[in-house]
Amino acid sequence: VDVPEHLGEADAETWRGATAILAANWTGTHTVPSRTLYPHQWSWDAAFISIGLAHVAPERAWRDLRSLFAAQWPDGRVPHIVFDPGVTDRDYFPGPTFWSGGGPTGSDGGGPKPDGDLPTAGRAAAPGGLPIPTGRTAKGDASTSGNRSIGPASSGNGAGAARSGNGAGAARLGSGIVQPPVHAVGAWEVYRRAPDEAATAELRWLYPRLVAQQEYLATARDVGGAGLAAIVHPWESGLDNSPAWDEALAGVPVAVEVLRRYARRDNQVVSSDHRPTDDDYARYLTIALSYRDGGYRDADLAVRHPFLVECPGFNALRGAAELALARIAEVVGADPAPHRERAASITRQLLDRLFVPATGMFHALDVRTGLHSPARCVNGLLPLVLPELPAGQVASLVTALESARFGVGPRMPVPSYDRSAVDFDPFRYWRGPVWFNINWLLRAGLRTHGRDGLADTLRSALLDLVRHSGYYEYFHPDNGAGIGSPAFSWTAALTLDLLA
Numbered sequence: 001v002d003v004p005e006h007l008g009e010a011d012a013e014t015w016r017g018a019t020a021i022l023a024a025n026w027t028g029t030h031t032v033p034s035r036t037l038y039p040h041q042w043s044w045d046a047a048f049i050s051i052g053l054a055h056v057a058p059e060r061a062w063r064d065l066r067s068l069f070a071a072q073w074p075d076g077r078v079p080h081i082v083f084d085p086g087v088t089d090r091d092y093f094p095g096p097t098f099w100s101g102g103g104p105t106g107s108d109g110g111g112p113k114p115d116g117d118l119p120t121a122g123r124a125a126a127p128g129g130l131p132i133p134t135g136r137t138a139k140g141d142a143s144t145s146g147n148r149s150i151g152p153a154s155s156g157n158g159a160g161a162a163r164s165g166n167g168a169g170a171a172r173l174g175s176g177i178v179q180p181p182v183h184a185v186g187a188w189e190v191y192r193r194a195p196d197e198a199a200t201a202e203l204r205w206l207y208p209r210l211v212a213q214q215e216y217l218a219t220a221r222d223v224g225g226a227g228l229a230a231i232v233h234p235w236e237s238g239l240d241n242s243p244a245w246d247e248a249l250a251g252v253p254v255a256v257e258v259l260r261r262y263a264r265r266d267n268q269v270v271s272s273d274h275r276p277t278d279d280d281y282a283r284y285l286t287i288a289l290s291y292r293d294g295g296y297r298d299a300d301l302a303v304r305h306p307f308l309v310e311c312p313g314f315n316a317l318r319g320a321a322e323l324a325l326a327r328i329a330e331v332v333g334a335d336p337a338p339h340r341e342r343a344a345s346i347t348r349q350l351l352d353r354l355f356v357p358a359t360g361m362f363h364a365l366d367v368r369t370g371l372h373s374p375a376r377c378v379n380g381l382l383p384l385v386l387p388e389l390p391a392g393q394v395a396s397l398v399t400a401l402e403s404a405r406f407g408v409g410p411r412m413p414v415p416s417y418d419r420s421a422v423d424f425d426p427f428r429y430w431r432g433p434v435w436f437n438i439n440w441l442l443r444a445g446l447r448t449h450g451r452d453g454l455a456d457t458l459r460s461a462l463l464d465l466v467r468h469s470g471y472y473e474y475f476h477p478d479n480g481a482g483i484g485s486p487a488f489s490w491t492a493a494l495t496l497d498l499l500a
């Protein structure tokens with residue numbers, strides 16, 4: 001392992017540890033978030049992982065991004081999970097059988113059961129429900145993939161972008177929902193560390209695909225009509241059980257029997273006190289089934305889908321992606337101007353629609369009711385990544401970051417939820433614990449706005465966490481103890497970036 005010369009022995013050890021985790025989680029074509037909990041490829045994880053791999057194995061960073069985008073749909077969406085055909089449904093739920101339309105939606109009762117004989121991802125793909133990714137169809141032609149989910153929705157940009165695959169391996173299916181589009185930021189970070197010819201070729205391959213991803217979010221997902229993308233599932237935010245979704249979720253009918261038909265797996269791998277509750281999980285499945293059984297179409301979502309929310313974090317990251325695309329466009333000879341314009345317009349819409357002066361933060365907006373979530377959650381601070389955020393809003397987000405609610409201190413990074421809220425829960429996933437990727441983004445935002453002192457404090461606090469606790473998935477917001485997966489890829493990757 002090449003360790004940067006400026007690192008002392010303790011930091012060198014941390015560097016080697018992080019590198020070893022990324023190596024252990026590499027499958028040969030992509031990196032899994034964690035061997036124990038998440039055995040497939042996840043979308044925004046891949047972006048964060050590429051940022052770390054840029055420092056130790058750029059070829060793996062590019063390969064990871066290629067693997068993900070090879071599963072892009074003809075309409076431009078990038079699946080939030082791209083399934084490994086070698087992994088069974090038993091190893092992660094909901095897996096390919098669920099997303100591709102298998103399992104009991106009515107009376108057929110043939111879905112994944114805890115002790116049944118489960119189909120592998122490869123076999124589950126056969127009946128089709130999800131489109132075969134155009135990049136790597138077995139037959140090599142997207143138009144003959146026979147998918148009934150989105151059919152002719154293949155749009156010029158996305159379809160064209162996705163048609164030429166990277167020629168590696170068999171088709172891998174993905175889920176039908178998305179995650180925050182951090183990939184252009186990732187690609188730019190990898191490129192700028194080593195801007196050679198090979199990296200330029202990677203950018204050329206990725207650019208039209210990244211554009212198609214952004215177009216999908218800007219058009220099909222503009223359910224509210226103002227230019228912000230709506231998420232159709234809490235999983236799309238990446239912040240699964242954040243209190244930001246509580247009100248919107250309360251309006252989703254809970255079909256409790258859904259949990260009798262589909263068995264959870266996550267809470268058998270780690271303590272159920274650290275994961276979303278059964279009630280939440282039943283709603284997650286209900287929402288996913290609604291979208292799936294509607295053929296993953298986005299037309300008329302407003303009148304038929306039970307969960308539609310504009311998330312400040314997701315949209316801020318769309319804006320950041322446009323700015324990264326502007327830089328990439330300059331390298332590949334495309335016009336950067338439309339990307340800058342789109343970023344500016346996303347910033348304006350975020351201010352207009354999601355900023356709540358009374359709290360000085362951004363809040364999720366329920367498109368179905370027109371109401372803001374009252375919860376102060378960390379996604380409400382993420383618009384800090386936008387360089388055009390006006391000074392007034394920057395100042396109020398920094399105030400929130402320094403307040404007792406989010407309290408960046410010398411010893412502790414930013415928690416996922418307001419510490420003073422009565423339902424702040426230091427263990428339960430996105431309802432209190434500290435997450436590395438979010439803090440990495442907040443630090444980048446602070447630097448963007450010249451708040452270097454606070455950015456440095458945050459960096460030190462993050463590094464202290466991994467030094468004392470290891471490369472965990474998330475951390476207890478008071479004592480820093482590691483929770484969830486102990487060898488988590490994005491924690492390792494972003495540690496490398498902080499040390500480099």
Ligand code: 9WN
Nearest residue numbers: 033038042044045235238239240266
């Ligand atoms: C559902 C993989 C993913 C992260 C998400 C995190 C968690 C999945 C789950 O793990 O979500 O997508 O099963 O809980 O919330 O941010 O991408 O690391």
